[in-house]
Amino acid sequence: xxxxxxxxxxxxxxxxxxxxxxxxxxxxxxxxxxxxxxxxxxxxxxxxxxxxxxxxxxxxxxxxxxxxxxxxxxxxxxxxxxxxxxxxxxxxxxxxxxxxxxxxxxxxxxxxxxxxxxxxxxxxxxxxxxxxxxxxxxxxxxxxxxxxxxxxxxxxxxxxxxxxxxxxxxxxxxxxxxxxxxxxx
Amino acid sequence: xxxxxxxxxxxxxxxxxxxxxxxxxxxxxxxxxxxxxxxxxxxxxxxxxxxxxxxxxxxxxxxxxxxxxxxxxxxxxxxxxxxxxxxxxxxxxxxxxxxxxxxxxxxxxxxxxxxxxxxxxxxxxxxxxxxxxxxxxxxxxxxxxxxxxxxxxxxxxxxxxxxxxxxxxxxxxxxxxxxxxxxxx
Numbered sequence: 267x268x269x270x271x272x273x274x275x276x277x278x279x280x281x282x283x284x285x286x287x288x289x290x291x292x293x294x295x296x297x298x299x300x301x302x303x304x305x306x307x308x309x310x311x312x313x314x315x316x317x318x319x320x321x322x323x324x325x326x327x328x329x330x331x332x333x334x335x336x337x338x339x340x341x342x343x344x345x346x347x348x349x350x351x352x353x354x355x356x357x358x359x360x361x362x363x364x365x366x367x368x369x370x371x372x373x374x375x376x377x378x379x380x381x382x383x384x385x386x387x388x389x390x391x392x393x394x395x396x397x398x399x400x401x402x403x404x405x406x407x408x409x410x411x412x413x414x415x416x417x418x419x420x421x422x423x424x425x426x427x428x429x430x431x432x433x434x435x436x437x438x439x440x441x442x443x444x445x446x447x448x449x450x451x
Numbered sequence: 452x453x454x455x456x457x458x459x460x461x462x463x464x465x466x467x468x469x470x471x472x473x474x475x476x477x478x479x480x481x482x483x484x485x486x487x488x489x490x491x492x493x494x495x496x497x498x499x500x501x502x503x504x505x506x507x508x509x510x511x512x513x514x515x516x517x518x519x520x521x522x523x524x525x526x527x528x529x530x531x532x533x534x535x536x537x538x539x540x541x542x543x544x545x546x547x548x549x550x551x552x553x554x555x556x557x558x559x560x561x562x563x564x565x566x567x568x569x570x571x572x573x574x575x576x577x578x579x580x581x582x583x584x585x586x587x588x589x590x591x592x593x594x595x596x597x598x599x600x601x602x603x604x605x606x607x608x609x610x611x612x613x614x615x616x617x618x619x620x621x622x623x624x625x626x627x628x629x630x631x632x633x634x635x636x
Contacts, residue, residue, distance in 0.1 A: 295480035295490035295521075303488050305480035305521040305528060336480075336490040343490060381635070385614075388633040429570075448573040450566070 270318050270444050272419040272432040276342055280310075294322075295336045296348070314363065314413055320344070322412040323367055323375075326352055328384045335414055341422040344414065351411040368405035379406040427451045455503050455629050457604040457617040461527055465495075479507075480521045481533070499548065499598055505529070507597040508552055508560075511537055513569045520599055526607040529599065536596040553590035564593040612636045 283289040290310045298304050306328075311321040337344040351360045368376070377397045382388075399406070419432040429451040434442050468474040475495045483489050491513075496506040522529040536545045553561065562582045567573075584591070604617040614636040619627050 293478040293480075293490060295478075295488040297482050297486060297488045301482060301486070302519045302530075303480040303482045303521050305478060305490065334487045336488050345487075384635050386635050388614075388635055391635075429573075450569050450571050450573055450576075 270416075270432075270434075271446055272342075272416075272421060272430075272444070273313075273318060275421055276419075279342070292337050297334070308412075311367070317415075319349075319413040319415050321367070322414070323371065324350075324410050324412050325379055325384060326408050326410045337414075341424060343420040343422075344416050345418040345420075346414045346416040349413045349415065351413070353405065353407040353409070364405055364409070364411045367411045368409055373399065373401065376406070376409075379408045422451060424451075455601075455617075455619075456631055457527075457601075457606060457615075457629070458498075458503060460606055461604075464527070477522050482519070493597075496552070502600075504534075504598040504600050506552070507599075508556065509535075509595045509597050510564055510569060511593050511595045522599075526609060528605040528607075529601050530603040530605075531599045531601040534598045534600065536598070538590065538592040538594070549590055549594070549596045552596045553594055558584065558586065561591070561594075564591045607636060609636075 280289060291307050292310055293305055294308050295303055295305050308322045308324070311323060313319060314321050335344070335346055335348050351364045353364075355361060355364065376399045380397045380399055382391050417434050421430045421432065422428070429449045430446055431449050432444055432446045434444050436442055465474060476492050477495055478490055479493050480488055480490045493507045493509070496508060498504060499506050520529070520531055520533050536549045538549075540546060540549065561584045565582045565584055567576050602619050606615045606617065607613070614634045615631055616634050617629055617631045619629050621627055
């Protein structure tokens with residue numbers, strides 16, 4: 267697969283900020299069912315193998331139904347379509363993507379999916395005691411993988427005052443192609 | 452005016468990150484007229500005097516109509532109502548807030564409001580040559596002040612696993628009061 271033109275820019279930026287603790291943190295903006303916006307911080311888990319899709323993990327109990335997405339991380343604003351892979355997803359490739367992401371997580375990260383319901387009043391549920399997840403146990407039901415398929419990337423380099431808009435379109439034979447245009451910053 | 456309970460937490464967090472270049476940068480998520488979310492980075496310009504409103508400046512040419520807002524900065528997610536103060540705003544207090552914000556801006560920041568239309572294709576407009584704004588000139592028409600009146604603050608301290616939800620309500624005599632509740636992180 268040919269590398270998308272924006273991907274190299276993103277990877278370079280991440281590489282040069284690697285020494286910063288929060289370089290993989292980004293903000294995901296979505297629209298809630300009631301029409302109000304929501305924003306939360308996620309950790310970028312890399313690209314889905316063989317694709318341009320960005321991968322995240324999330325707890326199904328904190329997830330809202332999302333339609334589109336914009337991400338403002340450093341100077342990249344990424345618009346695209348979100349796809350949520352949960353425990354009731356039996357399609358083989360999606361199922362194994364979710365299992366791989368689970369076993370790639372640390373024991374501490376896995377334990378969070380057995381914790382009391384996020385956002386509920388503290389102490390409103392019976393305590394489960396020490397939260398331990400058997401290292402051989404597969405993904406808990408609350409564990410989800412979220413992927414983002416980018417459609418548009420608004421790249422802005424503040425220092426050089428350069429702004430480039432990358433847009434994807436689909437050819438007649440179904441290939442995704444990227445065009446780019448320089449904009450006023 | 453009594454200090455709102457979340458404001459001290461925010462100010463402490465900003466104080467302890469003062470040495471970081473981007474400590475005043477935050478992400479503003481809004482919903483566009485077509486229902487898609489938008490996210491952009493803004494610089495926090497402090498509180499509007501005598502109020503809990505957060506203040507920003509923005510170019511009217513980049514601004515989208517906004518209804519509500521969520522901000523994810525460090526561990527603070529702030530929901531509230533946005534108010535845009537533009538050049539056609541003649542109400543005295545709003546007019547002087549905008550003028551004060553303009554003269555508080557650096558010459559370089561002011562010049563940006565005379566630059567070619569942000570987001571238009573580069574070179575699509577006749578160049579204005581060297582962008583200089585007369586230091587005595589008042590706000591350009593493109594200059595706007597944006598304020599956010601917080602209604603809900605979702606505070607999360609990752610290290611201590613503490614999450615507190617602050618909610619405002621209005622009393623019978625029109626006073627804004629804050630309540631708070633500890634949530635599961």
